[in-house]
Amino acid sequence: MELLxxxxxxxxxxxxxxxxxxxxxxxxxxHKIDDRVFRxxxxxxxxxxxxxxxxxxxxxxxxxxxx
Numbered sequence: 001m002e003l004l005x006x007x008x009x010x011x012x013x014x015x016x017x018x019x020x021x022x023x024x025x026x027x028x029x030x031h032k033i034d035d036r037v038f039r040x041x042x043x044x045x046x047x048x049x050x051x052x053x054x055x056x057x058x059x060x061x062x063x064x065x066x067x
């Protein structure tokens with residue numbers, strides 16, 4: 001049961017992150033924003049990708065410790 005809750009938590013968090021990254025991606029490619037906002041959104045997108053990688057890594061560590 002613990003594995004199921006950890007899995008749901010990780011999947012839910014990643015889905016939220018992917019949705020936010022998708023919005024950033026669309027806005028960045030429209031180029032209807034000024035350069036400062038463009039740079040900030042680019043940094044946020046990279047941090048979001050890093051966050052997803054860390055969530056996935058955490059998930060792998062947790063399921064390894066449970067098994």
